[in-house]
Amino acid sequence: MRGRPTSLFPLFAGLETLAGVGPKTAKLFPQLGVEAPRDLLFTLPHTGIDRQLRTSIQDVTLPATVTVSVTIGAHRPARNKGGAYRIQVEDEGTSFQLVYFHARGDYLERTLPTGSRRIVSGRVELFDGIGQMVHPDHAVPEEDANDIPSFEPVYPLTAGVTQKTMFKATRAALNLVPPLTEWIDPNQKAQSNWPDFGQAIQDAHAPQSVADLAATSPARERLAYDELMAHQLTLALARLRERRSQGRSSKATGRLQSKVLGALPYRPTGAQTRAIAEISANMADENRMNRLLQGDVGAGKTLVAFMALLVAVEAGGQGVMMAPTEILARQHLAGLQPLAEDAGVVLELLTGRDKGRERIAKLDALARGDIQILVGTHAVFQPDVVFADLRLAIVDEQHRFGVRQRLELGKKGRHADVLVMTATPIPRSLALAQYGDMDVSVLDEKPPGRKPIRTAMVSTERIDEVVERLRAVMATGQQCYWVCPLVEESEILDLTAAEERFKRLRAMLGEGVVGLVHGQMPPADKDAALARFQSGETKVLVATTVIEVGVDVPNATIMVIERAETFGLAQLHQLRGRVGRGDAASTCVLLYQSPLSETGQKRLEVMRETEDGFVIAETDLAMRGAGDVIGVAQSGMPRFRVADLEQQADLMAVAQSDARALLMDDPALEKPRGQAARTLLWLMRQDEAIRLISVG
Structure with missing residues (x-):
């Protein structure tokens, strides 16, 4: 190397x-x-500060930063220690004062002698009708005029x-x-x-x-491109290496898929059909698949994922689907079970709860190949979990799963294909930054029969009316989520808010019908509370945002989000997606505290006007900026010093295609432009990429 x-x-x-x-x-x-x-x-x-030389401060609207030629007049030393030392000066049109505090008089008399000509530059303000420049930024002899830039750059400090x-x-x-x-x-x-x-x-x-x-000035745009290019080269090298690591061809026969499609009560959407075709083609070729399946809430990712798993089974192998929590793993199991029955394949669940004999029996069946599809939590990573022939690993909710775990999972099978699913619509520029090493399939249509969710904005002053409405809905047997606000990022305060709301709702709606779930609960208690809600035993679930990802209760038709203005758009959209999963019409109530700020108002109105997660994500990015939208710290998102992902999404796309094209032509970066690109990688601190070239 x-x-x-x-x-x-x-x-x-x-x-x-x-x-x-x-x-x-x-x-x-x-x-x-x-x-x-x-x-x-x-x-x-x-x-920057405009320091162009002027003839006088007379025609300037003060206060302002001014640069002007002056004749130095009388010095008036301070009367008391640390007081104002004043120097009278005259420009072409008027006179004003230079003022210094804690000044050394002998120094000022030496550098600004009475009668000399100087160029002074600094902020001029009016005090009692007299112009004053306090502590000039510059005071130089006229022959040194060039020492003062006509436009002075101002740096972060x-x-x-x-x-x-x-x-x-x-x-x-x-x-x-x-x-x-x-x-x-x-x-x-x-x-x-x-x-x-x-x-x-x-x-x-x-x-x-x-x-x-401006980001669009030629110099800055070029530097932003360099930064994005180095990042995309790193991702493209990772992708190239991934593709070079032998994959295996898993060809679909369609035997099992046709059974499932035949049993469906509806036809898949165009987007689903397209995604299934892309994944099948990817799995059939010799290279290893590394694909992201991005779909909005309710876009039908489960069906696409299951069809991909069937490709692995049709090719004589196994598939695994992983979720970040046990609740989500069980939910996947519930969603996939009927499809597995239609196809006639063996589907099993493996979580940390499996102990003793039961676990050993499952592991044996898996190693023999009797279990064709496994659904699990990260318990699947444990060394004693061995597959007979793992062809496809599907990871749900990428942001809980780093690149390292993606690779770990791939190692479980000899060259297994990897498909990552996310329910968070990500703006294109961020998807390129975060998943540039992957190929992407997007589900941007809703399956037929999904009813739109009505979204209403209601002031917190009308909270009692909302509770009455809940009472009426509960009488018809339907259920409701009540999400409490995020209190200043403090889990302790979040908790207090949730517990208070829980007590008040319990007092108003009766014992036993209101449940509570929050992040501080032991996992078993959380699961139990969610299970009671899923079974319909509790009718209202008060929660902090722990329910953002995943719980599926078709009978829940109302989502109340308290202090909705404190949430980000992506989060509001995720939360709203928890309802509208059954046959009944659903409503999302955005409870806000007035007066709303302009951005708060805009955010809630966007929610009211559209259910399209991609539109919402782009608006969120424009309003809040990249760091906030995906929480840079936990997302593994790169931080760019010059490039601006909100404004330069197109530049990121150009950088990605350029990086891929360069590597197609020169995979080892040996030719002159390739060598130059290596220098760029070093310059941009992309040492990771340098390692990939030397290993690749």
Whole structure:
């Protein structure tokens, strides 16, 4: 494996190697995510100050930052220690004062002698009709005018690091950038009118106007593309390696699938048919499948997943479906059991609850191949779980499952295909960032017969009316979820809120009909509470957001979300999807506390107007930004320093196709452009990718 190119060494040295950065200051930079000179290159100014030279402050609307030539007049030292030291100055149209506090008079007299000409730049405000520039940012002799940039970049800071330090440090880092060979496809670069990397990084740090700070400026757009390209190259290398690791061809005969399709009371949607075809084709070829099945709540993922499992069985092997919790695993079992009966295949459940003889019997049957489809929790990972011939592993709810577990599961079968399902519609740019190594099938149609869910916005002042409505619905035998608000991210407070609401509803609706479930409960109690609701013993389930993923109670027709304005759109959409699973018409009540903020209002109105999870996800991204939409910390989402996923979704798609095309042409990155791309990977800290090339 070739190491980092020597030309990049200075960019990855310690920060104290930069002029003007001492050991003490170097320790402060990591707060800004800056560990080496290279990180300073990608810490771009977020705004700028116009310091164009003016003739006078007279025609400027104050307060404002002004740069002006002045003649220095009389000095008026401070009357008391630390007080205001004033210097009268005159520009072409008027006079004003420079004001210094805690000033050293002898120093000021030396640097700003009466009668001299100076260029001063700083914020001017009016006090009692007199213009004052307190502590000018710059005060230089006229011949040094060029020391003041006409548009000064303003950088993000942290305690102890000033703009001056930041400016000097970034300039020192810019001097270390070596000439680099171009890694961007020449047509792409010409068409987008992008500068070379060296020019782009210089321009991005020396904006000439506000327009140069925009994500769409050529320099910034090029750097964003470089960042996305490095990320997509890493994912494409992982995908290439995955595909190269031999897969096995599992060809469908259609024998079992036709039995299931024949027994269905409806015809699959176009999207379901398309997804089944994509997956079957993927499983039939020799490469290993690594596919994401993305479907909105109620889009019919279960049927698609089961058809994929049948491909494995028709080819003479086994399939496994994994869920993050026991409740969800049992639910999958309930959903798949009738389909398995139609197909005449053996389906079993394996969870942590299986103990002793029963467990041993299941493991033996699995190893013999008598169990054709296994549904389970991560208990399936245990070393003693051995398959006779695992062909397909399906993972439900990806965000509970890292890439590492995906690979672990693949190891259980010799080159098993992997299908990941998620019920969270993800905006395209984020899907590309998070799942760029996978091929994607999307279910964007609702199966026939799914009734729309009515969504109403109701103020919390009318909470008693809502409870009365519940009473009427319960009288007809239907059930209701009541989700409590998230209280400032504190589980303890969440809990108090949920317990209070539980007590109040119990008092109003009667003992025994209201259940409670929250994140702090022991798992067995949680399962029991959910089981009582599933069986219809309790009619109302008060819950914190633990029910967001998964529980299926067709009889539940009302979803009340309290303080709905405190939830994100994706979460509201997931919660609403818990109802509308049976034959009766369903309602989602968004209880809000007025007055609503503008964004709160907009969020709830989007919910009221559409049930399309993809539309909701795109709106959510535009309103909140990528980090909030998927919770960057827990999602394994990359953090980009320059690229902006909300605004540059298209750039991410371009980067993905470019990265895949480059690797098609040069899988080992050996040709000149491939070599340049290796340098990009080193520059962007994608060491993971470098390892993939050397192993791949």
